Amino acid sequence: MASDCLATFPRRRNATVSTIDWTRLAPPEARRLRELGFDEGVEVQVLHRATLGGGPIACKIGRMTVALRRAVAASIHVSPVAG
Amino acid sequence: MTQAAPLVALVGNPNAGKSALFNALTGARQKVGNYPGVTVERHSGRIALDDGRPVELVDLPGAYSLDPSSPDERVTRDVVTGRSSFERVPDAMIVVIDAANLDNHLRFALQLIALGRPVVVALNMVDLAERDGLVLDPAVLARELGVPVVPTVAVRKRGLDDLRRHLTDALGAATPAAPADLPDESLSALQRRARAIAKAAIVSETPARRWAHWLDAVALHPVVGPLLLVTILFVMFQAVFTWASVPADMIDAGFKSLEGWITAHAPDGFLRSLVTDGLIAGVGAVIVFLPQILILFLFILILEASGYMVRAAFLMDRLMATVGLSGRAFIPLLSSFACAVPGIMATRTIEDEKDRLTTILIAPLMTCSARWPVYTLIIGAMIPNTPVLPFVRLQGLVMFGLLIIGIAGAYVAALVLRRTVTKGASSGFMMEMPKYQWPRLQDIALGLWTRAVIFLKRAGTIIAATTVVLCLLLSFPKPPEGSGISPVDYSIAGRIGRGIEVVVKPIGFNRDIALALLPAMAAREVAVSAIGTVYAIDNTDGEAGQEALTDRLRGRWSLPTALAFLMWFVFAPQCISTIAVTRRETNGWKWPLFMVGYLFAAAYIMAGITYWLAVAVGL
Numbered sequence: 051m052a053s054d055c056l057a058t059f060p061r062r063r064n065a066t067v068s069t070i071d072w073t074r075l076a077p078p079e080a081r082r083l084r085e086l087g088f089d090e091g092v093e094v095q096v097l098h099r100a101t102l103g104g105g106p107i108a109c110k111i112g113r114m115t116v117a118l119r120r121a122v123a124a125s126i127h128v129s130p131v132a133g
Numbered sequence: 134m135t136q137a138a139p140l141v142a143l144v145g146n147p148n149a150g151k152s153a154l155f156n157a158l159t160g161a162r163q164k165v166g167n168y169p170g171v172t173v174e175r176h177s178g179r180i181a182l183d184d185g186r187p188v189e190l191v192d193l194p195g196a197y198s199l200d201p202s203s204p205d206e207r208v209t210r211d212v213v214t215g216r217s218s219f220e221r222v223p224d225a226m227i228v229v230i231d232a233a234n235l236d237n238h239l240r241f242a243l244q245l246i247a248l249g250r251p252v253v254v255a256l257n258m259v260d261l262a263e264r265d266g267l268v269l270d271p272a273v274l275a276r277e278l279g280v281p282v283v284p285t286v287a288v289r290k291r292g293l294d295d296l297r298r299h300l301t302d303a304l305g306a307a308t309p310a311a312p313a314d315l316p317d318e319s320l321s322a323l324q325r326r327a328r329a330i331a332k333a334a335i336v337s338e339t340p341a342r343r344w345a346h347w348l349d350a351v352a353l354h355p356v357v358g359p360l361l362l363v364t365i366l367f368v369m370f371q372a373v374f375t376w377a378s379v380p381a382d383m384i385d386a387g388f389k390s391l392e393g394w395i396t397a398h399a400p401d402g403f404l405r406s407l408v409t410d411g412l413i414a415g416v417g418a419v420i421v422f423l424p425q426i427l428i429l430f431l432f433i434l435i436l437e438a439s440g441y442m443v444r445a446a447f448l449m450d451r452l453m454a455t456v457g458l459s460g461r462a463f464i465p466l467l468s469s470f471a472c473a474v475p476g477i478m479a480t481r482t483i484e485d486e487k488d489r490l491t492t493i494l495i496a497p498l499m500t501c502s503a504r505w506p507v508y509t510l511i512i513g514a515m516i517p518n519t520p521v522l523p524f525v526r527l528q529g530l531v532m533f534g535l536l537i538i539g540i541a542g543a544y545v546a547a548l549v550l551r552r553t554v555t556k557g558a559s560s561g562f563m564m565e566m567p568k569y570q571w572p573r574l575q576d577i578a579l580g581l582w583t584r585a586v587i588f589l590k591r592a593g594t595i596i597a598a599t600t601v602v603l604c605l606l607l608s609f610p611k612p613p614e615g616s617g618i619s620p621v622d623y624s625i626a627g628r629i630g631r632g633i634e635v636v637v638k639p640i641g642f643n644r645d646i647a648l649a650l651l652p653a654m655a656a657r658e659v660a661v662s663a664i665g666t667v668y669a670i671d672n673t674d675g676e677a678g679q680e681a682l683t684d685r686l687r688g689r690w691s692l693p694t695a696l697a698f699l700m701w702f703v704f705a706p707q708c709i710s711t712i713a714v715t716r717r718e719t720n721g722w723k724w725p726l727f728m729v730g731y732l733f734a735a736a737y738i739m740a741g742i743t744y745w746l747a748v749a750v751g752l
Contacts, residue, residue, distance in 0.1 A: 076558065076561070078202055078484065078485075079561050079563065081198075081200060081202065081320070082197070082202065082484075082561075082563050083563065084320045084321065084324070085197035085198050085237075085240075085320070086197070086237070086563065086565060087236055087237045087240075087324065089321055089324055097346070097349065097353075098349060098350070098353040098354075099355065100353065100355065100358070100447055100448055100450065100451060104451060105355075105447075105448075105450055105451035106447055106450045106451070106460065106562055108349070108353055108447060108566060112234065112236045112237060113233050113234050113236075113265070113267075114234055114237060114565055114566075115349070115565070115566040116563070116564070116565055116566065117443070117446075117447045117450075117460075117562060117563065117564045117565075117566055118562070118563055119450070119454075119561055119562050119563070121561075122561060122563065
């Protein structure tokens with residue numbers, strides 16, 4: 051996959067959600083993700099990654115901080131925002 | 134025209150400050166009940182409108198949409214659509230939205246407005262939004278939404294008069310409430326509309342304040358974060374055992390003097406001994422632990438109210454994932470160290486059913502406060518307090534070891550359960566992290582008060598009753614005069630005890646323990662008073678009665694027996710309240726019975742292993 055995903059995107063850098071692999075997510079997960087405001091075209095920023103080995107990530111979406119597991123973050127593709 | 138006061142539902146996203154607004158509007162005039170079957174708490178209260186009309190206000194559980202994914206959210210959906218079997222159709226709604234989080238909260242608000250009921254929007258926490266550099270225009274918001282919008286700061290009681298005035302108008306125009314259909318606009322379409330409205334309503338915006346980011350940079354740091362969590366937990370348990378000693382000693386002294394006063398003023402006889410040896414000694418032995426429990430709850434309430442608890446869940450997620458649970462389970466499990474009952478109730482926020490069930494099933498393995506009296510008594514009597522390392526003594530080490538064995542047991546149990554009876558896809562961890570905030574003193578005080586009342590009620594009812602019943606069963610029938618048979622052995626309880634003894638003898642338990650196990654089903658701490666009562670009644674020669682309980686234990690129990698008894702209490706589900714709450718939360722007898730079965734089996738095996746190992750190494 052050419053584009054970055056939220057799981058590996060550098061911290062504290064603005065990004066725009068390009069696509070979300072909704073099909074890779076379980077239906078309740080996909081719904082919760084939508085409810086938290088994740089959608090194509092939305093701006094996000096990775097804030098923190100928990101413990102070194104594969105813990106969840108915390109990202110900023112709108113004015114909210116949301117915790118996600120990496121598997122979910124891996125299906126959110128993002129592209130960097132210039133500047 | 135109905136006789137009842139109009140019903141107004143308070144609805145909104147989690148973290149919108151809904152409960153704070155509810156508390157500000159109703160003050161002390163609120164009732165906490167339960168929605169039957171789902172054990173979702175129902176908070177309701179009465180307020181008066183400007184024209185003096187009373188209105189019933191009900192605080193519904195926070196939700197993200199009308200498409201429920203947990204029992205809490207189902208209650209909210211059913212009530213607002215008017216399809217709840219336990220709640221009237223609401224006449225109007227107050228929709229609470231966080232001013233700093235419009236995009237998200239407006240989406241749910243739009244869904245709620247589409248239901249067609251009279252709505253007043255409370256634009257809450259406007260002060261925090263402004264502090265964060267966000268200026269909003271409520272008038273634009275009101276125009277776009279087509280309903281009145283009132284800026285409020287619930288914790289400072291700002292905007293409440295406006296809110297009541299608009300509510301009066303909304304109710305005045307209301308047509309009789311009827312069930313409504315779910316709006317069928319898709320989530321992404323709603324989200325787009327919400328974003329457009331939010332954009333129009335924002336006058337100016339600067340990036341969010343830095344300090345919250347700094348706090349999270351520390352609290353969620355890959356190395357510093359876990360260290361901080363361990364430190365907080367260490368301080369918490371340390372405080373529980375050190376701060377509590379002074380008030381606990383005072384309570385103990387109070388009960389001792391009450392006992393002394395009764396002994397001095399009442400005639401000697403069976404009734405006096407029932408009151409002093411049974412009631413006062415039994416209930417007193419339990420109430421002594423009130424300070425410890427309150428300190429533990431104080432920490433848990435502060436961690437929750439400050440927003441840190443979700444950060445702890447974030448840090449724990451990786452570890453919990455290895456046994457197929459999520460970080461969310463950490464919150465109820467931590468509460469279970471105080472008491473498994475509120476812990477099991479706190480699992481309601483876990484969306485995944487299998488995940489929730491597993492958490493419920495392992496919650497009783499956390500060392501709840503009811504075990505402390507048992508551990509303290511046995512360890513104090515049987516384990517020498519020799520220093521092992523600087524600052525570490527053997528008694529403390531054994532206590533800590535029991536705590537760790539409980540956690541390890543829960544870990545193994547979760548691992549096995551998730552691969553067998555609660556098998557299923559690993560559930561996710563997706564959570565909004567609330568903003569940090571100073572916990573409000575009134576809210577913490579109210580929380581502590583509620584816990585104290587529950588605890589004292591329990592001590593005054595279940596524990597008092599069990600102790601008295603045991604006392605009676607131990608005293609009758611009396612052995613024939615001069616027969617030389619011990620009165621305990623001759624009594625009804627003694628005969629039942631001998632039956633139990635057959636089963637527990639292989640794991641090193643004696644008659645005293647067999648007698649204590651049955652009443653301890655009511656509550657673990659009863660074991661302490663039960664053993665005390667057995668010795669008090671068994672004491673045929675008055676002299677031995679002066680001996681302290683600890684001395685008697687030393688004389689009659691071997692060390693392997695004591696260790697096996699401690700191990701038993703790590704695992705055994707000796708608590709009727711836990712079994713009852715599990716039945717309620719899982720809607721049936723299947724899971725509580727399973728829980729009791731697997732925990733008793735584990736207790737029997739672990740106590741047996743402990744006993745035989747201890748005997749083998751010659752303790």
